[in-house]
Amino acid sequence: MIRTFYGTDTLNSPAAFFIALTIGFFFGLTLERAGFGSSRRLAGIFYFKDMAVLKVMFTALLTAMIGLSFCIGLGVIDPSTEIYFMKTYYGAYIIAGLIFGVGFVMSGWCPGTATVGMASGKLDAVVFLAGSVLGSIFFNELFSIVKPLVTWGQSTQQNMGQEGLAFVYNSLGMSKSAFGFLFTLIAVVCFWGSEYIEQQHSDEIGKTGYFNTPFLRAFSLILMVSAGGLFVLDGSVNAEKHKAVSSSYGLHMSEKALLRDVASAVDHVEPEELADYLSNQDPAVIAVDVRPAKEFNAFHIRGAFNAELPDLPQFVQHHTDKRMIVLYSNGMTHPAQARDSLARMGFRNVYLLTNGLGGFIERCLKPVSLRKEPMPENSIRQINLWRAYFYSFDNARPSVIGSNPSADSAKFSDMPPFLPGFVDADWLAVLMEKPGLKMIDFRDQPEYNTNHISGSYAMSIENFRGVLDGVPSMLMPANVIAARLSLMGIEPVFRFSQKRR
Amino acid sequence: MSSGNQKPYSNPYLAGVFLGVVLLASFLLLGAGLGASSGIARLGAFLSGLILPTHTFSSEYFGAWGEKPLHYYLVFMLLGVFLGGLFSAILSRRVQKSVVEKGNAISSKIRLIYALTGGILVGFASRLAGGCTSGQALTGGALLLTGSLIFLICVFAGGYAAAYFVRRQWHD
Numbered sequence: 001m002i003r004t005f006y007g008t009d010t011l012n013s014p015a016a017f018f019i020a021l022t023i024g025f026f027f028g029l030t031l032e033r034a035g036f037g038s039s040r041r042l043a044g045i046f047y048f049k050d051m052a053v054l055k056v057m058f059t060a061l062l063t064a065m066i067g068l069s070f071c072i073g074l075g076v077i078d079p080s081t082e083i084y085f086m087k088t089y090y091g092a093y094i095i096a097g098l099i100f101g102v103g104f105v106m107s108g109w110c111p112g113t114a115t116v117g118m119a120s121g122k123l124d125a126v127v128f129l130a131g132s133v134l135g136s137i138f139f140n141e142l143f144s145i146v147k148p149l150v151t152w153g154q155s156t157q158q159n160m161g162q163e164g165l166a167f168v169y170n171s172l173g174m175s176k177s178a179f180g181f182l183f184t185l186i187a188v189v190c191f192w193g194s195e196y197i198e199q200q201h202s203d204e205i206g207k208t209g210y211f212n213t214p215f216l217r218a219f220s221l222i223l224m225v226s227a228g229g230l231f232v233l234d235g236s237v238n239a240e241k242h243k244a245v246s247s248s249y250g251l252h253m254s255e256k257a258l259l260r261d262v263a264s265a266v267d268h269v270e271p272e273e274l275a276d277y278l279s280n281q282d283p284a285v286i287a288v289d290v291r292p293a294k295e296f297n298a299f300h301i302r303g304a305f306n307a308e309l310p311d312l313p314q315f316v317q318h319h320t321d322k323r324m325i326v327l328y329s330n331g332m333t334h335p336a337q338a339r340d341s342l343a344r345m346g347f348r349n350v351y352l353l354t355n356g357l358g359g360f361i362e363r364c365l366k367p368v369s370l371r372k373e374p375m376p377e378n379s380i381r382q383i384n385l386w387r388a389y390f391y392s393f394d395n396a397r398p399s400v401i402g403s404n405p406s407a408d409s410a411k412f413s414d415m416p417p418f419l420p421g422f423v424d425a426d427w428l429a430v431l432m433e434k435p436g437l438k439m440i441d442f443r444d445q446p447e448y449n450t451n452h453i454s455g456s457y458a459m460s461i462e463n464f465r466g467v468l469d470g471v472p473s474m475l476m477p478a479n480v481i482a483a484r485l486s487l488m489g490i491e492p493v494f495r496f497s498q499k500r501r
Numbered sequence: 502m503s504s505g506n507q508k509p510y511s512n513p514y515l516a517g518v519f520l521g522v523v524l525l526a527s528f529l530l531l532g533a534g535l536g537a538s539s540g541i542a543r544l545g546a547f548l549s550g551l552i553l554p555t556h557t558f559s560s561e562y563f564g565a566w567g568e569k570p571l572h573y574y575l576v577f578m579l580l581g582v583f584l585g586g587l588f589s590a591i592l593s594r595r596v597q598k599s600v601v602e603k604g605n606a607i608s609s610k611i612r613l614i615y616a617l618t619g620g621i622l623v624g625f626a627s628r629l630a631g632g633c634t635s636g637q638a639l640t641g642g643a644l645l646l647t648g649s650l651i652f653l654i655c656v657f658a659g660g661y662a663a664a665y666f667v668r669r670q671w672h673d
Contacts, residue, residue, distance in 0.1 A: 002529055004528075004529065004530060004531060004532025004533075005530065005531050005532055005533075005574075006531060006532025006533050007532050011531065011532070011533065011574050012572065012573060012574060016531060016574050017574055017577040018577075019530050019531060020531060020574040020575065020577040020578040020581065021577040021578065021580060021581040021584075022581060023523060023526060023527045023530070023531070023535070023578060023581065024535075024577065024578035024579060024580065024581020024582045024584075024585065025581040025582075025584050025585035025588070026519075026523045026526075026581075026585060027520070027523050027535055027578070027581065027582050027585060027635075028581060028582035028583060028584065028585025028586035028587075028588075028589070029585035029586065029588060029589045030516055030519050030520045030523060030585075031520075031582070031585075031586060032585070032586040032589035032590050032593070032595070033510065033511040033516055033589050033593070034510060034511055034513055034516035034517075034520075035510035035511075037586060037590060037595065038602060039602045039616075040602050040603075040671060043671060045660075046660050046661060046664035047664060047668065047671070052510075052513045055513035055514060055517060056513045056514075056516050056517040056520060057517070057634075057638070057639060058517065059513070059514050059516075059517025059518055059520075059521060060517045060518070060520035060521040060524060060639060060643075061521070061639055061642045061643045062521065062643075063517065063518050063520075063521020063522060063524075063525070064521040064522075064524040064525045064528065064534075064639075064643035065642075065643045065644075065645060067521065067522070067525040068525060068528055068643065068644070071525075071529065076529075077528075077529060082532050083528055083532050083533070083644075084532055084533040084534075085644060085646060086631060086632065086637065086640075086641050086644075086646055086648060086649065087648065088646060088647045088648030088649075088651070089648060090648070090651060092629055092630060093630050093637075093648045093649075093651050093652040093655065094651060094652075094655050095626075095629065096626040096627070096629035096630035096652065096655075097626070097630065097651065097652040097653070097654065097655025097656045097658070097659060098655050098656075098658060098659035098662075099622050099625065099626035099629070099659065100622070100623055100626035100627065100630065100633070100634075100652075100655075100656050100659065101655060101656040101657060101658060101659020101660035101661075101662070101663065102619075102622055102659045102660070102662070102663040103618070103619040103620065103621070103622030103623035103626060104619065104623060104634075104656060104659075104660050105619075105659075105660040105661075105663050105664045105667055106615045106616075106618055106619035106622070106663065106667050107615060107616045107617075107618070107619025107620055107623065108602070108616070108619070108670075109616065109619065109620070109623070110537075110623060110633055110634040110635075111537035111538040111540075111541050111623065111624075111627065111633045111634070111635070112535070112537035112582055112633070112634065112635045113634075114620075115537060115579060115582045115583050115586060116582060116583075116585075116586030116590075117586075118583065118586075119583050119584075119586035119587035119590055119596075120586065120587075120590040120595055120596055120597060121590075121596050121597040121598050121599060121600060122597070122600055122601070122602055123599045123600060123601045123609075123613070124601050124602055124603070124612060124613060124616040125616075127613045127616040127617050127620065128616040128617070128619060128620040128623075129541065129620065130617065130620065131616065131617040131618065131619065131620020131621040131622075131623070131624060132538070132541045132545075132620045132621070132623050132624030132627070133541055133542075133544055133545040133548065133624060134545070134620070134621050134624060135620060135621040135622065135623060135624020135625040135626075135627075135628075136538075136541060136542035136544075136545035136546070136624045136625070136627070136628055137545045137546075137548075137549050138621065138624070138625055139542075139562065139624070139625050139628035139629065140545070140546070140549065140557075140560055140562045140563045140628075141560075143560065143561050143562040144561065146629065147561070149629065150629060150631075155647060155648070157647070165646075166646065166647035166648060167644075167645050167646065167647060168645050168646065168647045168650050169645060170647075171647045176645070179645065180645070183645075191514070210512075210514070215512075215514075216514075219514050372565065444565075444567075445558065445564075445567065445568070446558065446559060446560075446561070446564030446565050446567075449558065449559035449564065450559065450561070450564075
């Protein structure tokens with residue numbers, strides 16, 4: 001299994017920059033060698049004079065598609081965690097595509113090819129690139145207007161746990177290999193058609209085309225055979241799937257079937273899904289908090305039961321009639337291990353919550369005003385409904401001080417005696433103007449800039465982190481942190497330890 | 502300057518296979534495909550930040566990229582594209598000095614106005630789609646993403662619809 005920079009969240013590390021530079025080098029080199037440093041040649045496709053764009057792009061697309069399918073099929077890479085997929089927004093992409101097409105034919109350039117054109121000394125490429133920079137700046141300036149457009153028409157498909165991620169074969173209701181084969185066939189027809197058109201339109205005498213040459217015949221055959229190979233791959237995967245299904249009818253799940261479940265993530269329940277079931281009070285679904293009782297009592301998802309890991313078999317035994325028993329903890333490791341163990345014992349209705357309790361709060365309960373990305377109207381409504389439901393019972397909030405404050409009773413001495421502690425918003429509202437209280441906003445700078453509690457300081461959490469003895473991402477020593485905090489007039493106070501004396 | 506002894510272009514199908522392998526390498530190493538317009542947009546954010554820092558870094562779109570917009574892998578990829586293009590153009594003796602490519606029927610000025618207008622449209626549309634022919638059409642197409650293929654179809658629909666009106670720039 002390959003781990004990618006995206007998968008390990010290190011795309012912005014120096015090593016990734018170097019790889020990106022190298023890949024870009026070969027990208028640019030290929031574009032230049034294909035003749036894409038010339039706008040006349042690029043624009044040729046729109047006048048049926050030079051179909052090189054179609055031939056190069058379509059071949060590259062198929063090569064990468066077939067290659068990647070084999071890598072995924074042979075288990076070289078796990079696409080669900082290691083590869084970045086763009087979501088589908090029909091409205092945004094249709095409008096953007098049309099505008100892009102007009103700009104493409106007017107200029108004879110697109111961003112990648114123009115960069116190569118600039119390297120070849122084309123002045124029109126330089127002017128095009130300057131225009132693209134301006135176009136990007138216009139987009140930023142007009143963002144408040146175009147914002148709803150950017151996410152307009154999100155696909156309803158959901159793949160690999162990502163909503164809006166749509167595959168064209170699903171959209172067309174075909175298998176991946178059938179679509180891949182059809183797509184390759186279309187490409188081959190386009191190649192032959194392009195060669196024929198070029199031969200008809202060619203005004204250059206002696207220009208060599210590829211129409212009906214041994215090369216094109218061999219190339220077409222290789223493409224079709226490679227695409228046909230996708231079926232073989234598909235066949236073997238299906239056979240495995242079939243085996244897994246048949247064995248799962250036995251009382252005990254085979255290890256292989258269990259691993260297949262793990263790989264396909266059918267044992268996961270997304271936070272939104274659980275929130276829906278629970279807020280609709282679906283009697284066939286229950287959530288189980290597997291953390292220690294102390295943590296459960298401090299906070300848990302409304303309606304959840306508490307059962308620690310060793311008690312789970314007994315608990316699940318009493319709920320075999322349920323459609324879904326969803327386990328959750330702070331992280332995902334314990335619920336995942338517990339689910340596998342229960343599956344081995346023959347319990348088929350146990351699931352785990354994707355991203356745990358933290359993910360549930362982040363995705364379902366985090367106030368809309370604190371979110372970075374713009375949200376469609378119906379999501380906002382949904383989140384507010386969930387918040388209203390999940391926060392309207394006693395154990396919904398971490399224990400805070402000053403929960404029932406009156407203006408006079410709020411005092412600094414109400415500070416929690418041990419950390420981490422939570423303070424109530426009303427408590428803060430009374431004391432925020434007083435000297436001796438500082439507020440630090442740890443969100444990203446742009447969010448701080450957009451809106452923040454008046455009087456709070458902005459600070460990046462990165463200030464606390466750094467390279468220590470050659471180890472990156474370490475907590476800085478106390479004196480460094482103290483020095484950084486002192487810039488905001490915050491001096492270390494050892495009040496709590498004094499108080500305990 | 503256009504010298505007669507420049508090397509011929511590669512076979513487009515073999516160039517395509519090579520480009521496909523580069524894209525595949527990008528998937529397997531970076532975990533993301535190729536991209537060009539993001540680098541350009543980051544450059545836009547950087548330049549905008551030089552002129553109006555407070556306005557830029559507090560703006561909703563550019564602001565999300567932080568105060569160092571160029572600190573991004575696709576900026577390095579774009580730099581690589583330039584270097585790779587330059588390397589190949591020098592090897593193939595295709596480097597020219599400030600040439601405006603056009604037909605004889607129009608002036609350089611008009612051709613450059615077309616290039617500038619086209620550039621603005623492309624720059625804007627790339628942000629709306631979150632990618633261009635490289636990042637959206639080619640990369641997303643290879644991943645068989647519905648949106649990317651819709652984008653690709655619309656690029657050609659828009660291009661063919663407008664082609665008639667700007668055809669004179671290539672007439673000799």
